[in-house]
Amino acid sequence: MNRPYDFSRNEDISIIISGAAGQGIKTAESLITAIIKRHGLYCFSCREYMSRVRGGLNSTQVRVSADPVAAWRDGIDILIPLTPDLSRLDHRISDTTLIIGDPSLFTEGRTGIAFSFDEAAGGDGRLYNTAASGLILALLHIDFSLLSESLNERFANKSEKIRERNLTAARAGYEQGGALLRDGTVTIALEPSPAPRSRMIVSGTEAVGLGALAGGCSFISSYPMSPGTGVFEFLSRQADAFPLVSEQAEDEIAALNMALGAWYAGARGMVSTSGGGFALMGEALSLAGVTETPAVIHIAQRPGPATGMATRTEQGDLNLALHAGHGDVARVIFAPGNPDQAFRLTARAFSLADEYQIPVIILTDQYLVDARHTIPPWEDPLAGYASHIVETGDGYQRYRYTESGISPRGIPGFGRGLVRVDSHEHDENGRISEDWRTREKMVQKRMKRLEQLAASAIMPSSHGNPEAATVVVSWGSTLGTALEALGKSGAEQIHYLHFSQVYPLNPALRPLLQRADRLVVAENNHTGQFADLLAVTFGRRADERLLQVNGFPFSVEYLTSRFTRYRRPV
Amino acid sequence: MSAYEPVDGIDISWCPGCGNFPIRKSIISMLVSLGSDAQPRVVFITGIGQAAKMPHFLHVNFFNGLHGRALAVAAAVKMANPSLVVIAEGGDGDMYGEGGNHYIHTIRRNIDITHIVHNNMIYGLTKGQASPTSQSGMITRVQPHGVISRPFNPLAVALSLGATFVARTFSGDMPLTESVLKEAVNHRGYALVDVLHPCVSFNKINTSSWFKEHTYSLTGHDTSDRNGAWRLAMEEERLALGIYYREEGVPVFSDHLACYQSDRTPLFERRPDEEKLKALIRSFV
Ligand SMILES: Cc1ncc(C[n+]2csc(CCOP(=O)(O)OP(=O)(O)O)c2C)c(N)n1
Numbered sequence A: 001m002n003r004p005y006d007f008s009r010n011e012d013i014s015i016i017i018s019g020a021a022g023q024g025i026k027t028a029e030s031l032i033t034a035i036i037k038r039h040g041l042y043c044f045s046c047r048e049y050m051s052r053v054r055g056g057l058n059s060t061q062v063r064v065s066a067d068p069v070a071a072w073r074d075g076i077d078i079l080i081p082l083t084p085d086l087s088r089l090d091h092r093i094s095d096t097t098l099i100i101g102d103p104s105l106f107t108e109g110r111t112g113i114a115f116s117f118d119e120a121a122g123g124d125g126r127l128y129n130t131a132a133s134g135l136i137l138a139l140l141h142i143d144f145s146l147l148s149e150s151l152n153e154r155f156a157n158k159s160e161k162i163r164e165r166n167l168t169a170a171r172a173g174y175e176q177g178g179a180l181l182r183d184g185t186v187t188i189a190l191e192p193s194p195a196p197r198s199r200m201i202v203s204g205t206e207a208v209g210l211g212a213l214a215g216g217c218s219f220i221s222s223y224p225m226s227p228g229t230g231v232f233e234f235l236s237r238q239a240d241a242f243p244l245v246s247e248q249a250e251d252e253i254a255a256l257n258m259a260l261g262a263w264y265a266g267a268r269g270m271v272s273t274s275g276g277g278f279a280l281m282g283e284a285l286s287l288a289g290v291t292e293t294p295a296v297i298h299i300a301q302r303p304g305p306a307t308g309m310a311t312r313t314e315q316g317d318l319n320l321a322l323h324a325g326h327g328d329v330a331r332v333i334f335a336p337g338n339p340d341q342a343f344r345l346t347a348r349a350f351s352l353a354d355e356y357q358i359p360v361i362i363l364t365d366q367y368l369v370d371a372r373h374t375i376p377p378w379e380d381p382l383a384g385y386a387s388h389i390v391e392t393g394d395g396y397q398r399y400r401y402t403e404s405g406i407s408p409r410g411i412p413g414f415g416r417g418l419v420r421v422d423s424h425e426h427d428e429n430g431r432i433s434e435d436w437r438t439r440e441k442m443v444q445k446r447m448k449r450l451e452q453l454a455a456s457a458i459m460p461s462s463h464g465n466p467e468a469a470t471v472v473v474s475w476g477s478t479l480g481t482a483l484e485a486l487g488k489s490g491a492e493q494i495h496y497l498h499f500s501q502v503y504p505l506n507p508a509l510r511p512l513l514q515r516a517d518r519l520v521v522a523e524n525n526h527t528g529q530f531a532d533l534l535a536v537t538f539g540r541r542a543d544e545r546l547l548q549v550n551g552f553p554f555s556v557e558y559l560t561s562r563f564t565r566y567r568r569p570v
Numbered sequence B: 001m002s003a004y005e006p007v008d009g010i011d012i013s014w015c016p017g018c019g020n021f022p023i024r025k026s027i028i029s030m031l032v033s034l035g036s037d038a039q040p041r042v043v044f045i046t047g048i049g050q051a052a053k054m055p056h057f058l059h060v061n062f063f064n065g066l067h068g069r070a071l072a073v074a075a076a077v078k079m080a081n082p083s084l085v086v087i088a089e090g091g092d093g094d095m096y097g098e099g100g101n102h103y104i105h106t107i108r109r110n111i112d113i114t115h116i117v118h119n120n121m122i123y124g125l126t127k128g129q130a131s132p133t134s135q136s137g138m139i140t141r142v143q144p145h146g147v148i149s150r151p152f153n154p155l156a157v158a159l160s161l162g163a164t165f166v167a168r169t170f171s172g173d174m175p176l177t178e179s180v181l182k183e184a185v186n187h188r189g190y191a192l193v194d195v196l197h198p199c200v201s202f203n204k205i206n207t208s209s210w211f212k213e214h215t216y217s218l219t220g221h222d223t224s225d226r227n228g229a230w231r232l233a234m235e236e237e238r239l240a241l242g243i244y245y246r247e248e249g250v251p252v253f254s255d256h257l258a259c260y261q262s263d264r265t266p267l268f269e270r271r272p273d274e275e276k277l278k279a280l281i282r283s284f285v
């Protein structure tokens, strides 16, 4: 008999499937997570992959739990390698990791159970993933019927033969998993409940896309760039069902100029890109500023500079988003912490852009867009929808001076007035002006709204102990990991603040930061870009910066170990 | 005075004798031919340069955007509201230089817009550097030994990309310019009108008399003959003026868009479909 692997006291099981690009790891991920949820358990899944179409080594993590899970873990409980190559996972395998696969891998203290995917798949390399799915679902005590139903659905349009072969491979994997439970080699005790069954499994990409639809997005122009392409693809697929124009632009410069043209004509335009593409949009962002044209810009960050790492994660483009565009340009930057926030903030980005006539940036990253969470569905998706376009009359002035600095926005073809929009400095009529008084007034007009935007800026969510001497700050995709680490490290010593809006910052934050004896800022970049922003804005420098630039998100283990140190008094 | 001329006093910032003045007159005449009812639907999208300032000197809707980017904006405006009459206008540097990539791809899309390019073979506003259409050998302050590159041939490029209306005129020939512009604005599909004109301040080679000597008006040319148009576009000694090529009945970009298949309502009049969105969200459960 094999050495026993007892996971009965685990709160969650971290399962990793690894293999080469093209082996269908992603397919297995979506298949099993859907079934696990239907069974009544929560999943969090996220892939890490190489920028190649075939070969290499990719993996996906599926964390399964009876309670919601929302974070990346380094540790692996069960590893299912579809190819006998663990080079990229080395550091994550421990002596408690159960490897199921080729016995040649059981060296250097690694142990596992021999299993031939090739045999289970009847020698068909395309079915390893199906066999692995069967194996995993059996270990989780999930009824085979759920798997066979799913496979039949998935392959409904395929030949009988393909369906049969998949079912056979699935059953072979499933039988092996069942045998491991029966003979006591593996013990897993996750109690299913009805709650997860009525939840969605949704990725950051899908959440941004759905949020865009809820925000009334009717136009998307983009140029493909990982990891921003997913949102562009998602929305393009909706163009048959929703009033939505999707066009692949010739470059990112065209993409944002198009989006501005769309807004000018009354549509709600968006672009989705990554840092490199956004760098090309700088001039158009500035154009949005001077013309007071709304825009929604999704930037899914990846490590830079330049091409960097196409499929990895980082939070290194905050400075770019903050400072892009020549001249003074008002803007708002959201940084959702999970798919739920991604949906709400993207929807809000459209009404905010429309109301304030500014570009609104949604700053995500590879980790956020690729990770899939089990969350409740959005019941009232259009609740925040509002349009601010006005019908123009004779003598309409696009840039009429107003108290707030925001002039009613007309569009051509709606009303009798003319809508004149200009990238030069201009007067209230939108005509070129070189008058210095006009210049001063116009700059003030355009920038005044920042005060109002700051005063109404979303406050960070607050967790842990609001009286604690140590204040930990993070932003964007780090939320789930920080929260789990907080729970594991003992929350009473830390006041944790998560920022889903990183610019402008609400002035009400000042006392929260000032009162900290120790201010710690955790972010995925090299310099601490958000820590710098806090210092510039509030004059409070971070005492400690937790930074990481290896292309991976923070892991629960890493933040837990750091947070645990803050138990000591400052 | 027509509805398309500004009522408030305007200060036209072109040099005296600039070819842009007669082009402006020709454009006003084209606009008048659309009728004043069309005025709220007429939109000029321009870039930056002397030519691109045109809509400031007219009474029209306009989006005067960035140098080189007018076509991208214009394409989107037309996609968002196909009932607008969209005119993209700018100089040779604006449209063929900085905006060259957009030029290529806007033509490929067959966006239903009128594209007016003031081709003075020089950068006027920035005071006399070479443009993509400057002749080889032209001496400027930046090219003291003469322009090395071969000139860009906008008409040949447009034809090669399947443009459905390709024309060239000369600012000095106002009747021709007017009639070509009117044809262009009524053409359903992308229409290029390359308007040759002198830059009295900076282009000392391609002067008004040079253009008169080096151009001729097309007569008896079959505008449906693409190969014939191609031969005209490749002529170098003397440049032909008139409509090189036109093809009617080719579907335009918005004809292909799902959102306009059964409903031509512009996007600004549409609201997100709540039931469909809820169903889409539920599909993730
Ligand atoms: C991004 C950018 N680069 C450069 C300029 C400077 N610039 C303004 S107009 C122009 C060229 C003008 O030439 P053309 O488009 O032929 O217009 P013309 O003045 O001859 O009518 C340049 C280079 C600018 N405004 N923006």
Ligand SMILES: [Mg+2]
Pocket (backbone or CB within 6 Å): B049, B091, B092, B093, B118, B119, B120, B121, B122, B123, B124, B131
């Ligand atoms: Mg020029």
